[in-house]
Amino acid sequence: GQNIDQPTEMTATEGAIVQINCTYQTSGFNGLFWYQQHAGEAPTFLSYNVLDGLEEKGRFSSFLSRSKGYSYLLLKELQMKDSASYLCAVRDGNYQLIWGAGTKLIIKP
Amino acid sequence: ETGVTQTPRHLVMGMTNKKSLKCEQHLGHNAMYWYKQSAKKPLELMFVYNFKEQTENNSVPSRFSPECPNSSHLFLHLHTLQPEDSALYLCASSSGTGDTGELFFGEGSRLTVL
Numbered sequence: 001g002q003n004i005d006q007p008t009e010m011t012a013t014e015g016a017i018v019q020i021n022c023t024y025q026t027s028g029f030n031g032l033f034w035y036q037q038h039a040g041e042a043p044t045f046l047s048y049n050v051l052d053g054l055e056e057k058g059r060f061s062s063f064l065s066r067s068k069g070y071s072y073l074l075l076k077e078l079q080m081k082d083s084a085s086y087l088c089a090v091r092d093g094n095y096q097l098i099w100g101a102g103t104k105l106i107i108k109p
Numbered sequence: 110e111t112g113v114t115q116t117p118r119h120l121v122m123g124m125t126n127k128k129s130l131k132c133e134q135h136l137g138h139n140a141m142y143w144y145k146q147s148a149k150k151p152l153e154l155m156f157v158y159n160f161k162e163q164t165e166n167n168s169v170p171s172r173f174s175p176e177c178p179n180s181s182h183l184f185l186h187l188h189t190l191q192p193e194d195s196a197l198y199l200c201a202s203s204s205g206t207g208d209t210g211e212l213f214f215g216e217g218s219r220l221t222v223l
Contacts, residue, residue: 042113
């Protein structure tokens, strides 16, 4: 079966750096997405990786290793507003999106 | 503001009621989706419409009935639901062509079935 694994919950300190990991086993691969979802709000698109390597977008970066079935989302200079759930999703060989259960990130002052 | 609007934001219904969820997108997208989001579970894709045609139905019980009258509007008709259907129902849209295919989500309709 197809599967996405990510930690259920993580805690980090304001101003610090946190890395949220995502591992996947899918039938084929056509890209990996990260979404951010604040409580009671819509998930919003953060990043897309289809080739190996690091994509940087301001304080957020996303990394992909296709050979390892692995990605991470790196958040720098954490702010209280970064408290949210982070969803990892992989588009498989049939262009279907397979979702992880999300990682709830708690930022403490 | 994501360009995708869902109403109502909250809905409480009994098991014998009939209600509908509405979604409208103002992004000119061709594809629209219904997802179910339950606590600590992955998003579950329910239905997909492309150019108003249903292209996917992920073995969803018939008590959920989608309707897509045009490429901007999507409904989910609900009847004789079960308590386990209580969840957040998210609508999303995408352009489907020439880009990453990212989804634009509405804020969801929180459904409670008593």
